[in-house]
Amino acid sequence: MEKSALQKARGAYQPKLPVGLQGCVKVKEGAPTQSVADQEQIKALFPNTYGMPLIEFEKGETMNNEAINIGVILSGGQAPGGHNVICGLFDGVKRLNPNSKLYGFLMGPGGLVDHNYIELTADVIDEYRNTGGFDMIGSGRTKLEKEEQFEKGLEIIRKLDIKAIVIIGGDDSNTNACVLAEYYAAKKYGVQVIGCPKTIDGDLKNEQIETSFGFDTACKTYAEVIGNIQRDANSARKYWHFIKLMGRSASHIALECALQVQPNVCIVSEEVEEKGMSLNDIVDYVAGVVAQRAADGNNFGTVLIPEGLIEFVPAIKRLIAELNDLLATPEAQAVARENQIDYVKSHLSAENLATFASLPAAVASQLALDRDPHGNVQVSLIETEKLLSEMVGNRLKAMKAEGKYVGKFSPLHHFFGYEGRCAAPSNYDADYCYALGVSASMLMANGKTGYMAIVKNTTAPAAEWVAGGVPITMMMNMERRNGEMKPVIKKALVQLDGAPFKKFAENREKWARETCYVYPGPIQYWGPTEVCDQTTKTLALEQGK
């Protein structure tokens, strides 16, 4: 494997560890815990893993030094730092006993079920220290939900004499980790399951989890290129850049990037939903900013758009729901493709028809015509950044005709997602992930199951971070999923009364009118600590820093 100069130099980086995870580690247990809501139901569903105490690791005198074999699984989308979690796990169990073994299940949870795995030896591990990507063992989206999967997994667990499984994933994967932990505990199989909080989307966080890993690096990578685009916009002074950012269900990425780069506009899906805004309301707002800047002689700017925006617009949500029902009928499916738009128009309710009519023709026909294999509207195919800029352009034409806009509007479009999911982890993510891995190894060594590894106080220097574990049931509530009530980890959306959004909301008028661009530049690994070791703005604001 040929490596870049940075890869080589970065390979030698030794992640900083909290004092509590250095040397011998002692477990400090807190009081019993409760789930955040629906306590009776969650308790009934998780009799063996409910109510366990919070755990904190402290510097100790002695340690359980038995060799243990553990397995690790990467679940879902890539996030920077995943490899370092595995490196931390490896170093953690080897520190306990050099005869411990680490197995990696390949291409996600499916690897456990299908018995695809490799042993992760020092040679393998050392190739991947401080690297981005999930290519060490691959990832996958198979959901571990069924007993037959759990039993199939047990076969290979027994064969490899594995004591504990670590599942590195987002909210759903960690929910499933807890279901698996409960199942193995109920069956008294003696197999522990530990989770790790991963997702660039930043929507797996709560009282116990300060942030999900990868959010820091991904946002900094996006902010780098958005900053560069803003500098370009401010130099060329003739383009409006519409920039869509990954994140289907929460707008944390867009908001964090906005806090870092101070764009002219950032749409936050949660606010759109909360205020019941229509697409036309959003278009009005953006067109208003464009017109105001044009009046000042500034025919350029930047607009950040969260990937999931369209699904947060209540009117569009209702339209999509009706379309899904409408087009699922045998009658609708018998309509010839060329007549389908007319069919849709003649059958939609008046309100949804008005929404449908307000969309650009290409988007409307896509909504009416393109279905996924389950017959559903394919919202993810809609290029929201182009949809929005087209509607803004049309609005500006109308405003021009009314004499309310003088200027030129030349939009350009970008979508950033794949550019950041596998970036090499920032110092923060490299340290945080490594500590999560070591923390997970200590949870396993101490016989814990149904826990997620956590590291807190991460706005302080790394030595002062506090590692430990949180019972996964503690973060659960009951939610309707596919028509059924299920126990799930509560997803963290952007809080409109939270410090990050408030900081944005206080400044956005100024940022819209004036040109207040900040240029974060590329992630730095060496150099001044204020450059290399800063957290996200979101985390700093949430922690009152």
Next chain:
Amino acid sequence: MEKSALQKARGAYQPKLPVGLQGCVKVKEGAPTQSVADQEQIKALFPNTYGMPLIEFEKGETMNNEAINIGVILSGGQAPGGHNVICGLFDGVKRLNPNSKLYGFLMGPGGLVDHNYIELTADVIDEYRNTGGFDMIGSGRTKLEKEEQFEKGLEIIRKLDIKAIVIIGGDDSNTNACVLAEYYAAKKYGVQVIGCPKTIDGDLKNEQIETSFGFDTACKTYAEVIGNIQRDANSARKYWHFIKLMGRSASHIALECALQVQPNVCIVSEEVEEKGMSLNDIVDYVAGVVAQRAADGNNFGTVLIPEGLIEFVPAIKRLIAELNDLLATPEAQAVARENQIDYVKSHLSAENLATFASLPAAVASQLALDRDPHGNVQVSLIETEKLLSEMVGNRLKAMKAEGKYVGKFSPLHHFFGYEGRCAAPSNYDADYCYALGVSASMLMANGKTGYMAIVKNTTAPAAEWVAGGVPITMMMNMERRNGEMKPVIKKALVQLDGAPFKKFAENREKWARETCYVYPGPIQYWGPTEVCDQTTKTLALEQGK
């Protein structure tokens, strides 16, 4: 102006200077020069600026210490390091005499003609040290070509008592700088004109100019995100990423990125033209690589595509030429829009009709329908990356039907350009640009005109770099432009017998089949010198390093 932590820390960076530009500077003149071709014609057109010697700066004892006022102009597209050229100019003339003044003409060459300028004082300069963008004074695309522009410019030059103008631009802007130098020399106005080699495209280079500034930083920025995408491709193992890169007339950027990241496919426009490849030939090649990788179980990969590709495909070039002629006639312009495609089909020559028919419907209709204000086909609107992936997808379907392809083909698309043009300059570009600026100031102090500032030996440590000047006429030849023969600086396309392309060609089969991705990571400003101070692969290979 709020600044990021990196901006603040980077503001303090003192660019490294060649020994020859430190302290007092002595001029060493070489033998008289000749243009690279068409000597008689160039000499006749530039009687006052032809044949001048090459100049090299050496450490001297004394210096001309008169105060001089100079003006600077940024011309054309942004390139990282432009601000540092201006900072170098400023420090250079202030070192000569603190009473020297630097004026910046605003928004490009138009600022000289229209008398829009600001004085660049230390306060302004210090805000922009080592920053990306051209926002200090803006840039523009006005061409300085006409005597009335030259005379209009002279008015403000006289008013501000400016002795010399520095034009920072690409090949055309430097050609125009030389025309202006010749004009002022012929008129004995006593106003000098100096050029500086700028363009991220990398196509302004020759025996004297090792590289144009900005190429280094822009390519490294693109390579960072392409590397991240490759790591994602190799982790998710289910997408083919089609990545278009800026660069209309030359493929240096795509080739340099390929050398840095080792993608599965990189198309080089110059090779396409040289070999007379059709679009179908390119599609065959890419589809072949996809099929071969699929046979190995690898349904993922990366394809780099230079922005200007389509104009290098000889068949498309001929089609566009005929379309431009065909649709310019009054008869064609009278045809209703809905009948235009039929009109085109019934009037094209057989060969061009075949090419037209081979294009996806959307692209064909765009070629036939969308014209620029001059009535020309708008090639730049074509999304080459989508065109190519669509054609590859169709080819793969046909191959699947024939049993020649087993696999899944899920393409994703990216275009990188604006992400890199205004990135903060790498150490290389920061040093190179600063040295170019100081070099330009010394050319001015020594009464030179019609020169371009140059810095050579830049693969060595910066102290050993050699600064000087090259007569612009030396790089000229006669070329047909808009139907007229004109003296222009020869554009440097990718040489198929040059070391960079040969290195690529030797490896591409292996890179196509195997997964040899390299992940360059973000530009680093601090840290090990092998990480922070390396040049582009192109430059290193061209210099035999």
